[in-house]
Amino acid sequence: MELPVQQFRTKAEQDLLDLYERSADALPGSAAIAALRQSAIRTYAGLGLPHRRVEAWKYTDLRGRIDEIPPLLAEADVQVGESELEAALGKAVLTLPAYRIVLAAGEFRGDLSDVGALRDEGVELGSLAQMLEQPPAWLTASLESGAARDDNVVIALNSALMTGGVGVRLPEGLTLQKPIHLIHLDAPGRPGSIYTRNVLVAEEGASATLFESFGTLGGQGIQRNAVTTVSLGAKSAVHHIKLQREAVETIHLNVWAADVGAEARYNGFQVSMGAALARNEVHVRFDGAGGATDISGATLARGSQHCDTTLVVEHNVPACESRELFKLVLNEEARGVFQGKIVVAKDAQKTDGKQMSQALLLSERAEFDSKPELEIYADDVVCGHGATSGQIDEELLFYLRARGLPEAEARALLIQAFVGEVFEALDDESIGDALAAVSAEWLGTPMEQAGP
Amino acid sequence: MLEIKNLHATVDGREILKGLDLTVPAGEVHAIMGPNGSGKSTLSYVLAGKEDYEVTDGTITWKGENLLDMDPEERAAAGVFLAFQYPMEIPGVATMTFLRSAVNAVRKARGQEEFSTPDFLRIVKEKAKLLKIDMAMLRRPLNVGFSGGEKKRNEILQMSLLEPDLCILDETDSGLDIDALRIVSEGVNALRSPERSMLVITHYQRLLNYIVPDRVHVLSKGRVARSGGPELALELEKSGYADYGQDEASAA
Ligand SMILES: Nc1ncnc2c1ncn2[C@@H]1O[C@H](COP(=O)(O)OP(=O)(O)O)[C@@H](O)[C@H]1O
Ligand SMILES: [Mg+2]
Numbered sequence: 001m002e003l004p005v006q007q008f009r010t011k012a013e014q015d016l017l018d019l020y021e022r023s024a025d026a027l028p029g030s031a032a033i034a035a036l037r038q039s040a041i042r043t044y045a046g047l048g049l050p051h052r053r054v055e056a057w058k059y060t061d062l063r064g065r066i067d068e069i070p071p072l073l074a075e076a077d078v079q080v081g082e083s084e085l086e087a088a089l090g091k092a093v094l095t096l097p098a099y100r101i102v103l104a105a106g107e108f109r110g111d112l113s114d115v116g117a118l119r120d121e122g123v124e125l126g127s128l129a130q131m132l133e134q135p136p137a138w139l140t141a142s143l144e145s146g147a148a149r150d151d152n153v154v155i156a157l158n159s160a161l162m163t164g165g166v167g168v169r170l171p172e173g174l175t176l177q178k179p180i181h182l183i184h185l186d187a188p189g190r191p192g193s194i195y196t197r198n199v200l201v202a203e204e205g206a207s208a209t210l211f212e213s214f215g216t217l218g219g220q221g222i223q224r225n226a227v228t229t230v231s232l233g234a235k236s237a238v239h240h241i242k243l244q245r246e247a248v249e250t251i252h253l254n255v256w257a258a259d260v261g262a263e264a265r266y267n268g269f270q271v272s273m274g275a276a277l278a279r280n281e282v283h284v285r286f287d288g289a290g291g292a293t294d295i296s297g298a299t300l301a302r303g304s305q306h307c308d309t310t311l312v313v314e315h316n317v318p319a320c321e322s323r324e325l326f327k328l329v330l331n332e333e334a335r336g337v338f339q340g341k342i343v344v345a346k347d348a349q350k351t352d353g354k355q356m357s358q359a360l361l362l363s364e365r366a367e368f369d370s371k372p373e374l375e376i377y378a379d380d381v382v383c384g385h386g387a388t389s390g391q392i393d394e395e396l397l398f399y400l401r402a403r404g405l406p407e408a409e410a411r412a413l414l415i416q417a418f419v420g421e422v423f424e425a426l427d428d429e430s431i432g433d434a435l436a437a438v439s440a441e442w443l444g445t446p447m448e449q450a451g452p
Numbered sequence: 453m454l455e456i457k458n459l460h461a462t463v464d465g466r467e468i469l470k471g472l473d474l475t476v477p478a479g480e481v482h483a484i485m486g487p488n489g490s491g492k493s494t495l496s497y498v499l500a501g502k503e504d505y506e507v508t509d510g511t512i513t514w515k516g517e518n519l520l521d522m523d524p525e526e527r528a529a530a531g532v533f534l535a536f537q538y539p540m541e542i543p544g545v546a547t548m549t550f551l552r553s554a555v556n557a558v559r560k561a562r563g564q565e566e567f568s569t570p571d572f573l574r575i576v577k578e579k580a581k582l583l584k585i586d587m588a589m590l591r592r593p594l595n596v597g598f599s600g601g602e603k604k605r606n607e608i609l610q611m612s613l614l615e616p617d618l619c620i621l622d623e624t625d626s627g628l629d630i631d632a633l634r635i636v637s638e639g640v641n642a643l644r645s646p647e648r649s650m651l652v653i654t655h656y657q658r659l660l661n662y663i664v665p666d667r668v669h670v671l672s673k674g675r676v677a678r679s680g681g682p683e684l685a686l687e688l689e690k691s692g693y694a695d696y697g698q699d700e701a702s703a704a
Binding site: 394395396398399400401402403404405406407409410413414416417418419420421424 | 500501502503504523524525527528529533534536539540542543544545550553554555557558561593610614
């Protein structure tokens with residue numbers, strides 16, 4: 001294969017090309033999909049792994065962080081039962097009322113998934129690997145076009161190497177009463193790479209909640225690349241929620257890309273607490289007037305964890321609204337990154353875009369980097385952004401201690417209060433409560449403190 | 453009994469309390485009056501254990517123990533309660549959650565059993581009613597968006613729930629209209645008992661019509677300049693604090 005010339009490749013960069021070469025024949029998909037993979041690996045070869053001089057990766061040096069590329073884990077044959085699921089995600093999350101879909105080491109596990117129940121509701125769905133063999137038009141369209149496709153290394157690698165995932169299509173007007181809970185697991189023991197691609201298409205007027213959780217079965221040296229594209233027809237609504245509690249050594253690369261139709265609503269919510277390095281990208285592109293999006297979440301990091309949240313909202317059409325609120329709690333040497341870009345095209349008048357990120361630093365060594373970017377080409381818009389970073393307020397701490405709360409408990413309550421705001425804003429209350437419970441556990445507070 | 457002897461305290465390296473002596477026997481209510489900037493709030497913070505207030509000399513004994521050795525939460529458990537001049541707002545913490553955490557923490561430290569949820573709710577309801585506090589208010593984040601009067605009533609509610617025996621009220625009357633003043637005073641008077649000592653800090657005599665003190669002390673330039681009976685408050689009402697000067701640096 002002819003590849004674009006790159007001046008210099010690190011071992012890991014070359015390993016990725018070799019991994020593709022070795023695996024290409026066995027990767028699932030039709031001839032058209034194989035061609036798509038070829039073109040994607042070429043895109044990657046031209047870009048290499050991103051590093052600090054790439055503006056969008058200013059604070060996350062992926063090239064410097066990855067030394068080796070482990071083999072694909074697609075055929076890992078992982079043992080998964082209820083007890084494994086519970087260990088990976090916690091009981092509160094696992095028992096949420098939902099249609100369950102399980103991806104173990106990237107492999108779609110029909111035996112553990114509520115496929116029948118979803119089909120009964122009228123949902124079209126299947127294992128991505130199978131669908132790629134004879135992709136329906138909606139799937140091909142989602143793979144080939146949409147927000148954030150060009151020059152996105154994570155997506156390019158994903159397109160080249162995707163082995164599993166799920167394709168879901170909600171027909172016109174369908175409202176799913178329960179969320180779809182998409183569970184991503186790793187595999188215990190040996191290092192491995194997992195490339196999953198999920199495609200969600202909501203036709204006109206359809207609405208659903210997609211909850212993606214990432215849990216560990218004891219993975220070591222896992223490199224995960226997970227991409228989900230969401231295509232929202234006119235007046236549809238998708239609530240897209242994520243809980244990431246990967247193994248501590250994992251490298252977690254995740255992209256959500258949503259194309260939002262006229263008067264449609266796309267809400268994203270992400271809680272990140274696992275992985276050594278996590279990069280969460282959310283790209284939202286408005287394709288029809290009157291759309292709305294709200295992207296929020298919480299990052300909880302400690303030790304030497306690095307968590308990067310990068311949002312890009314493209315207002316290409318008039319009268320769309322975007323809201324972003326992220327809270328970060330950073331302890332020890334953890335590093336949190338928040339990059340928020342709002343692009344307002346010339347014709348996108350009456351755009352309303354607001355963005356806020358707030359970090360609570362629990363240690364002097366923790367670091368928060370925030371980079372808002374507003375690119376505004378229209379004149380009649382309301383856009384704003386803000387970022388704050390601070391320590392626990394000593395005055396508040398004294399007030400609580402003067403009321404008898406021991407210092408540790410008072411601190412925990414204040415941290416809980418700091419992040420609590422984002423959970424309260426979550427529309428789905430039962431998921432919000434479960435996620436708040438998981439974060440409270442991380443903060444070391446008994447649930448008592450989280451609500452009366 | 454509270455015994456303060458030769459208390460010197462500094463903030464940011466500046467001496468605010470300069471040899472203060474004060475004794476409050478069990479069961480008595482003492483008023484502390486004085487011009488703005490004379491160190492009244494400083495005294496209350498030193499008693500409650502605020503960290504940035506450094507005691508450079510003197511002693512504070514509470515029920516025979518050295519108060520200065522204790523952390524703020526230990527003082528709360530030992531029965532010290534400060535009703536803040538400016539209660540803190542804490543977004544994200546429901547008032548009810550806060551009350552329950554505080555009460556249970558103090559009970560635990562005192563070796564008492566924690567309240568069950570229904571018991572706790574019943575007790576809060578009872579005490580809130582006396583202070584004309586709406587239960588809906590307690591579901592809101594702590595003090596956020598509360599009016600001045602609501603914040604002060606909330607302080608007294610906390611005081612009645614935590615059952616302290618040294619109650620320090622720092623300008624609880626400021627910002628209260630006459631109705632709120634009456635409600636708050638009734639709440640405070642209901643807590644008067646032979647075991648409880650109270651230190652009522654106020655700039656104005658008005659509050660002392662409702663909470664009648666056993667003794668009145670005038671604080672000036674970081675010391676007790678004069679002590680007397682309730683009539684001293686009335687006298688000050690007429691003459692003002694002119695005789696006691698104002699700390700030069702605190703005119704602002
Ligand atoms: N945190 C602080 N930092 C610096 N100066 C302070 C601080 N708190 C109080 N002071 C100063 O100490 C003096 C006494 O203040 P305060 O105790 O609040 O007086 P009062 O309550 O009698 O009005 C004032 O001059 C005030 O400016
Ligand atoms: Mg004062």
